[in-house]
Amino acid sequence: EAQVTQNPRYLITVTGKKLTVTCSQNMNHEYMSWYRQDPGLGLRQIYYSMNVEVTDKGDVPEGYKVSRKEKRNFPLILESPSPNQTSLYFCASRTGGWQPQHFGDGTRLSIL
Amino acid sequence: GQQLNQSPQSMFIQEGEDVSMNCTSSSIFNTWLWYKQDPGEGPVLLIALYKAGELTSNGRLTAQFGITRKDSFLNISASIPSDVGIYFCGASGTYKYIFGTGTRLKVLA
Numbered sequence: 001e002a003q004v005t006q007n008p009r010y011l012i013t014v015t016g017k018k019l020t021v022t023c024s025q026n027m028n029h030e031y032m033s034w035y036r037q038d039p040g041l042g043l044r045q046i047y048y049s050m051n052v053e054v055t056d057k058g059d060v061p062e063g064y065k066v067s068r069k070e071k072r073n074f075p076l077i078l079e080s081p082s083p084n085q086t087s088l089y090f091c092a093s094r095t096g097g098w099q100p101q102h103f104g105d106g107t108r109l110s111i112l
Numbered sequence: 113g114q115q116l117n118q119s120p121q122s123m124f125i126q127e128g129e130d131v132s133m134n135c136t137s138s139s140i141f142n143t144w145l146w147y148k149q150d151p152g153e154g155p156v157l158l159i160a161l162y163k164a165g166e167l168t169s170n171g172r173l174t175a176q177f178g179i180t181r182k183d184s185f186l187n188i189s190a191s192i193p194s195d196v197g198i199y200f201c202g203a204s205g206t207y208k209y210i211f212g213t214g215t216r217l218k219v220l221a
Contacts, residue, residue, distance in 0.1 A: 004154075033209070042118075042213035043155075043200070050207060058208070090154055097207050098143040098162070103154035 002027045004104035006091050012110040013081060021076045021107050023091030031094045032074040033058070033101065034066065036087040043090065049074055081111045118201055118212030125191055126220050133215040134185040135201035144177050144184040145202040149214070155200055159186070191219050 004025045013019055033048040045058030049068040063085055065077040078085060088108050092101040118135045125131055143162055147155035159170050161177035161184060168175055174187045188195055196219050201212040
């Protein structure tokens with residue numbers, strides 16, 4: 001089954017404790033992205049990647065890092081999480097620039 | 113920066129009614145997408161539009177890519193209770209997608 005898998009689905013942690021949210025897709029897609037979803041603000045892009053070792057900032061990259069060492073994986077790293085990063089996060093992938101995004105089921109992060 | 117204005121923000125309708133929502137922008141896009149998001153899940157693609165003026169249906173859903181390439185609408189006919197959820201538009205001009213803030217639909221039986 002074609003899918004985008006995120007882990008964990010839920011995480012409660014404390015300020016400053018590094019965390020990684022993993023994202024994996026089995027569709028051999030080149031493009032992958034991370035979004036955060038906040039009430040009233042919709043989906044905002046954090047980072048995206050057009051291929052292995054090619055990443056770029058989205059609209060809200062501060063406080064986040066990503067890496068793309070393999071085509072299927074695109075982890076989101078919060079080196080020193082803060083409460084304003086409490087949000088619902090989605091990973092997405094697609095084949096090409098104008099093709100539809102396929103989303104994972106989301107990761108709800110709470111930073112205390 | 114680019115943004116999509118989606119309206120309405122929320123709708124309460126009776127089962128069986130038709131629904132219409134739209135997204136507009138001051139920018140031109142090459143692709144318009146419509147997604148539905150259920151609670152606790154990620155957005156699921158409903159319809160993708162690639163050509164100005166294109167009208168596409170998916171069951172009771174119909175979406176159109178505006179002729180100016182700056183807008184799109186989604187219609188749902190004869191709504192049913194499982195249509196409840198948040199509907200998002202998305203648009204892409206180059207490598208990047210942007211999304212509307214969503215229309216929250218509630219269907220009253």
